[in-house]
Amino acid sequence: MEGAGGEASLDVQGAAAAAAPSLFGHKPNSAKPVSALLEEAAQLKTEGNAFYKDKNIRSAIGRYHRALLLLRSIDSDVTTSVKGFGPETPVLTPEQEALLRNTQVDCYNNLAACLLQRKTVDYTRVQEYSLRVLKWRPGNAKALYRAGVATLEMGDAETAKEYLIQASKEQPNGKDPDHHDLSEQVDVIVI
Template sequence: MDSADVQGATAAEPSSSGHTTTYTRSVCSLLEEAAQMKTEGNSFYKEKNIRSAIGRYHRALLVLRGLDSNVMSSVKGFGPEMPALTPEQEALLRNTQVDCYNNLAVCLLQRTNVDYVRVREYSLRVLQWRPGDAKALYRAGVATLEMGDAQTAKQYLIKACREQPNDANVRKYLQRAEAKLNQELQKEKAMYRGMFSSSLKSSSREGIDQTNETGEGV
């Protein structure tokens, strides 16, 4: 029996082993489809077709959603039990997800009206799987800074700077975060000075009024 006949016989076998073979093929085809979608998204991005690139990355993630054990565990029992992914398949799934979320974040940053909430969300998803991902740390820092939280942004950017100490953009945004924190500190000090000054003036007036009242009594 030649190799083609062997493959045909294997595919035709009923029972659970046949189901497993079919499922394995399905997993492989879905992983390949998602990887192809990601590649198409990269091509659109290079052509500066940001909208189409975003669409491809979203489609790739949608394909992978049904294979993600973290997602499917929440609906366990509502469908047929599927064999676990092999370590190689799991690695390919995560790598494709990480690339798509990273690429989505950079695409959104290219838009005129940037959705910083989404940029931060996508970057944090990457960091769940790769805590030291310099690109995700940088973009999480940029988005968080633009959303007004300079303290948290600084923490992300410090970590990004450790991963990429020579990156000029990381250093620039780290300096912006530190400058904003310093500005906020100066405003806070000025506010407390104003409150302290008002308190002193109020105490001084009360002292004068009490003196006047004592004089009138005499």
């Protein structure tokens, strides 16, 4: 599980780790081809998944953040707003664009799951990550469920109910990502 140091801003630590990749055996990505960046991000996601499975939430969060930071450098949604201030973003093939989005969706979904496992949950961040997933995949049951949980904890029961109802429609077995019955959760909100 999480090591000594407790709940101290893991998001900031993950971002710092990604900002200083040479400290972790990764070279700065400015000269890397797109395919290498996509491959490295996918590998970091896979490592994060393994850490999550082993209940090493802190390390999983770090890997997912590092993967997302690598992907930011080639994501046209991010770089178009700063066009002209840095190197041109390479044009991605449809396959590369699909891999980029799929990896981002998985990492944001997994980050939200990790944050929900912490002792002190940052529901605002869980909601933010879930909404990013929903921007790209509007019917993603995991993101809908996690957005619903976060929104409910933040005090907006009506919107939470909408997310959870939609999640129950999208989830084929009627269970949330943690295998709870979604219809029971929606009923609790209604009461």
